[in-house]
Amino acid sequence: MNILTFRSQEELNKAGAGIITGLVQTNPRAVLGLATGGTPVDIYEELVEAHRQQLVSFAKATTFNLDEYVGLDRNHPASYYSFMQEHLFGYVNAAPERCHIPDGMASSLEEECRRYDALLEQAGQIDLQLLGLGHNGHIGFNEPDHALRSGTHVVKLQEQTREANARFFDKPEQVPTHAITMGVGTILKAKMILLVVRGSDKAEIVARALQGPITTECPASLLQTHPHVVVLLDSEAGGRLA
Numbered sequence: 001m002n003i004l005t006f007r008s009q010e011e012l013n014k015a016g017a018g019i020i021t022g023l024v025q026t027n028p029r030a031v032l033g034l035a036t037g038g039t040p041v042d043i044y045e046e047l048v049e050a051h052r053q054q055l056v057s058f059a060k061a062t063t064f065n066l067d068e069y070v071g072l073d074r075n076h077p078a079s080y081y082s083f084m085q086e087h088l089f090g091y092v093n094a095a096p097e098r099c100h101i102p103d104g105m106a107s108s109l110e111e112e113c114r115r116y117d118a119l120l121e122q123a124g125q126i127d128l129q130l131l132g133l134g135h136n137g138h139i140g141f142n143e144p145d146h147a148l149r150s151g152t153h154v155v156k157l158q159e160q161t162r163e164a165n166a167r168f169f170d171k172p173e174q175v176p177t178h179a180i181t182m183g184v185g186t187i188l189k190a191k192m193i194l195l196v197v198r199g200s201d202k203a204e205i206v207a208r209a210l211q212g213p214i215t216t217e218c219p220a221s222l223l224q225t226h227p228h229v230v231v232l233l234d235s236e237a238g239g240r241l242a
């Protein structure tokens with residue numbers, strides 16, 4: 001595991017975007033696993049800028065988002081579909097038919113999970129999986145539990161997760177109770193994982209995830225078993241590392 005700590009957000013963002021653009025420059029058909037939430041926003045902004053400067057093209061890339069809320073129309077402003085349009089897809093030349101996000105409004109969520117897994121299977125391995133980290137150690141929406149699921153599945157969000165995401169909704173009670181998420185098996189199958197974490201409120205979970213015991217009670221701790229993880233931290237998030 002390669003842990004890099006940055007003193008400035010700008011350097012962190014440039015490093016994160018640089019890893020992604022470098023991959024897509026050398027492998028234009030790269031399969032990217034993408035995250036939403038506050039953490040990747042500024043990295044996506046750097047990607048948009050790199051694309052504007054014609055330094056990178058996403059025309060041949062394929063993308064898979066980690067998760068989507070259950071019961072939100074994709075045009076809802078807080079859906080992850082809207083998030084991706086607003087922060088990345090609306091400004092780069094990625095082909096919409098190759099940008100995949102689970103459909104949280106599917107009439108059969110079980111079938112939607114199988115459809116998503118089939119698409120992932122068809123695409124082959126994810127070349128780079130971008131991840132943020134939940135305060136409780138979740139990756140994607142794989143919440144701490146006594147057992148974790150390998151493939152795409154429906155998950156009940158923990159209250160702590162709903163509270164953390166309430167900032168994206170008008171009222172806290174509007175945060176959906178369930179989401180569809182890629183499973184940890186799919187995440188760990190990626191060739192490379194880029195975990196990005198910012199802020200002192202994540203310092204403790206960063207230490208547990210990267211240096212604590214490997215346990216399903218901290219899903220991100222499973223990343224310790226992966227052969228190629230790059231972690232980008234700001235100095236606050238890295239503050240409790242040994």
Ligand code: F6R
Nearest residue numbers: 035036037038039132133134140
């Ligand atoms: C988002 C996702 C989540 C977030 C995590 C951190 O697609 O899968 O695991 O990465 O909840 O969220 P932020 O970045 O908002 O702190």
